[in-house]
Amino acid sequence: MCGLSAVAYYGSASPPRDLCAQIEASLTNIHHRGPDSQGIYLSEDGRVGLGHARLSIIDLATGQQPLSDETGGIQCVVTGELYDYARIRAELEANGAVFKTHSDSELVVHLYQQNGFNLLHSLRGEFAFVLYDATRKLVFAARDRLGIKPLYYTVSDERLLIASEMKAFLPLGWKAEWDIHSIVHSGDVSDDRTVFKGGRKLNAGMSLLYRPASGYLKVQPYWDLDYTPSAVPQTIDEMVDGVRERLVRAVELRLRSDVPVGVYLSGGIDSSAVAGIVTELLRKDDPNARIATFTLAFPDAKDNDEGPIAARTAEHLGAESHMVNVDEAALVEALEATIWHTEQVNFTFQGPGKFLLSKYVNEQGYKVVLTGEGADEFFGGYPWFPIDYLRPKRDADLGDGEDVVDRCEARQGDARGISCHRAYASAGTAASELFDTRALAMTGEPDITLSIAEHIDARVREKAVSGEWHALHVCSYVTAKTILQNSILNQVGERSEMAHSVEGRPPFLDHHLVDYINGLPPSVKVRPIKGGFTDKWLLREAVRPFVPEEVYNRKKLMYNSPAARREAGTRVCVPSKRMSRRGLRRRLSSGSDFSGGPTSRKL
Numbered sequence: 001m002c003g004l005s006a007v008a009y010y011g012s013a014s015p016p017r018d019l020c021a022q023i024e025a026s027l028t029n030i031h032h033r034g035p036d037s038q039g040i041y042l043s044e045d046g047r048v049g050l051g052h053a054r055l056s057i058i059d060l061a062t063g064q065q066p067l068s069d070e071t072g073g074i075q076c077v078v079t080g081e082l083y084d085y086a087r088i089r090a091e092l093e094a095n096g097a098v099f100k101t102h103s104d105s106e107l108v109v110h111l112y113q114q115n116g117f118n119l120l121h122s123l124r125g126e127f128a129f130v131l132y133d134a135t136r137k138l139v140f141a142a143r144d145r146l147g148i149k150p151l152y153y154t155v156s157d158e159r160l161l162i163a164s165e166m167k168a169f170l171p172l173g174w175k176a177e178w179d180i181h182s183i184v185h186s187g188d189v190s191d192d193r194t195v196f197k198g199g200r201k202l203n204a205g206m207s208l209l210y211r212p213a214s215g216y217l218k219v220q221p222y223w224d225l226d227y228t229p230s231a232v233p234q235t236i237d238e239m240v241d242g243v244r245e246r247l248v249r250a251v252e253l254r255l256r257s258d259v260p261v262g263v264y265l266s267g268g269i270d271s272s273a274v275a276g277i278v279t280e281l282l283r284k285d286d287p288n289a290r291i292a293t294f295t296l297a298f299p300d301a302k303d304n305d306e307g308p309i310a311a312r313t314a315e316h317l318g319a320e321s322h323m324v325n326v327d328e329a330a331l332v333e334a335l336e337a338t339i340w341h342t343e344q345v346n347f348t349f350q351g352p353g354k355f356l357l358s359k360y361v362n363e364q365g366y367k368v369v370l371t372g373e374g375a376d377e378f379f380g381g382y383p384w385f386p387i388d389y390l391r392p393k394r395d396a397d398l399g400d401g402e403d404v405v406d407r408c409e410a411r412q413g414d415a416r417g418i419s420c421h422r423a424y425a426s427a428g429t430a431a432s433e434l435f436d437t438r439a440l441a442m443t444g445e446p447d448i449t450l451s452i453a454e455h456i457d458a459r460v461r462e463k464a465v466s467g468e469w470h471a472l473h474v475c476s477y478v479t480a481k482t483i484l485q486n487s488i489l490n491q492v493g494e495r496s497e498m499a500h501s502v503e504g505r506p507p508f509l510d511h512h513l514v515d516y517i518n519g520l521p522p523s524v525k526v527r528p529i530k531g532g533f534t535d536k537w538l539l540r541e542a543v544r545p546f547v548p549e550e551v552y553n554r555k556k557l558m559y560n561s562p563a564a565r566r567e568a569g570t571r572v573c574v575p576s577k578r579m580s581r582r583g584l585r586r587r588l589s590s591g592s593d594f595s596g597g598p599t600s601r602k603l
Contacts, residue, residue: 002079003033003064003164003498005051006130007036007172008139010215013158015046018208025171033079033498034339041066041075041132046134048139052077055501057367060258063103069113070098073134076112078105079164080127080149081505083253088122089420105129120207120222124253124512126505127554128202130162139210145223146509147204147485148372148494153196153216161211165495166199166343188344195345204485209359224478225510227463227473230519236541238408239520241507243513243542250510251277254370261368262361265314265321267306269540269551270372270381272313274507276546278370281353293319294369296357300327308548316548340500342491348401351491355499362500373493374508377480378517378538380472380525386533386539388471389526401419472522 005026011017019044027038034053041050052065058081067076082088085104088111093099097110101319108129108321111119117140121529126148130141141162143151153162156171161169170176179187179197192201202208205223210216233241251274255261259362263275275293297307307323314321334352342351361369376382380389420560458479463469469477497504507513524538534540535556544552 002055002077003027003030003053003167003168004077004079004128004162004164005030005164005172006077006132006141008132008160008210008212009047009050009159010212011158015159019046019049020175020291022171023109024165024362026168027051027053029167029170032501033164034465035501037064039065039077041068041077043132043134048134049077050077050130050132054165055367055498055503056263057081057257057259059102060102062101063105063315064106065259066100067103067106067109069109070116074112074131075134076105076109076129078108078127078129080144080423081254081256082107082123082127083256083504083510085256117207117209117222124510126509128164133472134571137211138214139212140207141202141210142222142387143202143204145205145411145478146489148489148506148509150490150494151202152194153200153202153208156198156446158215160217162202162208165341166194166196167340169199177275183345187224190482195343200244201486205444218382225477226517227469227477229521232504234520239524239538240541242516243538246510246513246516247507247542248277248281250507250513251370253510254505254507255281257368258365260292260365260458261370262292262294262364262366263319264357264369265295266309266372267309267313267321267551267554268372268556269536269543269547270375270508270552272372272547273539273543274370274372275313275317275319276543277507279319280546285301290510291317291319292364292366293317294322294324294357294361294366295324295475296325297323297325297355299325305455309554313548313551322360322364324357325354330356336490337499338496338524342495344487345493346491351496354492354496358497358500358502367501368505369497371493371504372487372508373504373506374484374514375536375539376556377476378508378514379482379539380476380522381536381539382479385472385475385535386526386528389522390528391532392469394465407582470522472526473518476518477493501600 005023005385007019011413014046014081020040023040023042024038027034027040030053034055036056037054038053043049050066054063054065056063065077067078068074077426081103084106088107089099090116092107092110095114097113099106107123108119111122112131112133115122120142123144126144126146127150128141128143128149129140132139139160139162141151141153143149148165151162152164152166153160154166156163161174163169166176169228173219176199177197179193179199180196182188182193188195192203194201202204202219204387205221206219207222209218255278263271263278263526265271266277269376275410279289282291295310297308297310298305299307307325311321311323331352334355335346335349338351339346339356340467341355346352357479423552460474464474493504493506508511518540525536527537540552
């Protein structure tokens with residue numbers, strides 16, 4: 001839901017007289033995030049401004065932003081959805097809070113009033129916000145725990161800029177310049193860098209404190225993933241029930257909306273489980289309830305097409321099935337627009353596929369969809385997880401089963417024989433063929449492992465080296481902090497959805513569910529079987545009542561578009577080399593060419 005833009009001046013810098021107009025233009029650049037209404041706040045001294053573009057989903061009549069307390073001294077703009085709203089509101093009202101709206105976003109204002117910066121521990125959902133406290137003269141911003149909603153910031157010309165998308169910085173006078181080193185070494189995937197110099201992501205689970213009077217800026221975590229084993233022993237049945245109960249609750253919370261809600265449905269167990277749970281919940285009140293499912297199909301590319309199995313799942317659930325048929329030409333055509341919206345180099349065609357699917361959803365009148373992102377990272381769904389699952393006991397326990405590991409590692413190509421998160425890193429490194437030789441002369445050959453090694457938290461290093469965290473859980477952590485947060489949720493998730501004013505809600509990324517899963521042993525996530533492994537074993541058992549047997553037994557198919565074919569002798573997708581260069585050269589907004597010189601143009 002929504003988009004935001006904020007600016008705060010410090011030092012001797014004088015804000016422009018037309019700052020309000022600049023913020024309005026900033027919101028226009030992210031109009032797709034909030035086409036229903038806009039609101040702007042400007043502080044009395046004109047040095048702090050907040051802007052909000054609204055996609056109305058909850059409290060359609062009175063939920064406009066910015067939001068404020070009774071005195072107007074606290075101002076806030078919020079994007080996303082906050083769940084368990086009624087319970088938290090009742091507690092706040094019991095302590096004296098006076099609400100002006102029925103919007104879930106207003107929780108941020110009153111939680112800050114009563115709990116200060118600790119308000120973050122009470123929030124549940126996907127969100128990003130910027131709050132200005134005029135009395136204490138501070139700006140406070142935060143992003144949700146798993147990085148579902150985006151938030152960017154930059155400091156330049158004695159001012160702090162914050163926005164949902166970097167294109168919102170442009171009308172505020174920001175000069176964008178390619179960060180070639182970040183692009184080549186995938187800094188936009190591995191850490192807080194972006195493709196632009198000085199542009200920074202506020203990473204998942206992070207908060208930002210800024211004091212305009214002095215220019216003091218502090219970014220710090222308020223939450224992080226933890227894989228410490230549960231202190232309470234549990235049987236297999238108890239773990240299955242524990243996952244099922246928490247997932248059903250996560251889905252139930254995400255059905256709250258004042259507009260219709262649909263479900264993105266592929267042929268996999270994750271989205272099928274969400275669709276099945278939604279169906280069961282709705283039919284408690286209406287036995288004839290039918291959900292609307294939306295599926296991306298590639299009828300001309302049978303190896304990539306999950307349309308048929310998704311159609312069978314929809315029929316099994318009695319759903320209203322919408323099938324969006326896409327071919328390679330449509331994906332290629334959509335690539336440039338996808339890059340513009342995601343503000344990230346796109347070396348595959350996964351983003352354009354989701355972009356086209358969300359376009360159709362918008363055309364059908366839907367603003368909200370539930371999605372399946374997040375299950376693979378925490379339940380052990382990726383093909384590189386079994387390597388680290390086996391590694392601690394490999395020498396002692398495998399014996400004659402060594403060939404099982406060899407076969408698994410062989411699927412990682414040039415990464416065989418090394419740790420699985422290095423295998424992931426190898427897969428995530430951009431192919432050198434995509435870049436001009438002059439760019440490589442400046443930065444060296446692409447290597448995402450350098451970026452990961454430089455930015456991974458020291459606490460995680462200690463957990464990995466000491467063995468306190470199982471190797472599979474270290475791999476899960478790295479994957480969640482890189483590919484999930486910075487690639488999947490950006491290119492394939494939130495940004496491709498919000499490009500068409502569609503809000504995606506991923507129940508698997510409910511932090512109560514994630515915390516529970518991460519405390520469970522690796523043996524219930526990845527299970528060895530004859531000739532291989534069963535991925536996401538615990539999840540399969542937990543959602544079995546909600547999905548067809550065909551889906552329960554089906555092996556994971558990595559989401560790939562039909563355009564993702566390798567060029568002979570390279571690691572480059574056939575149209576990717578040509579189209580990515582075109583996309584990088586595209587103007588990010590009218591009159592603003594991000595050509596930072598001949599080298600970046602050659603990218």
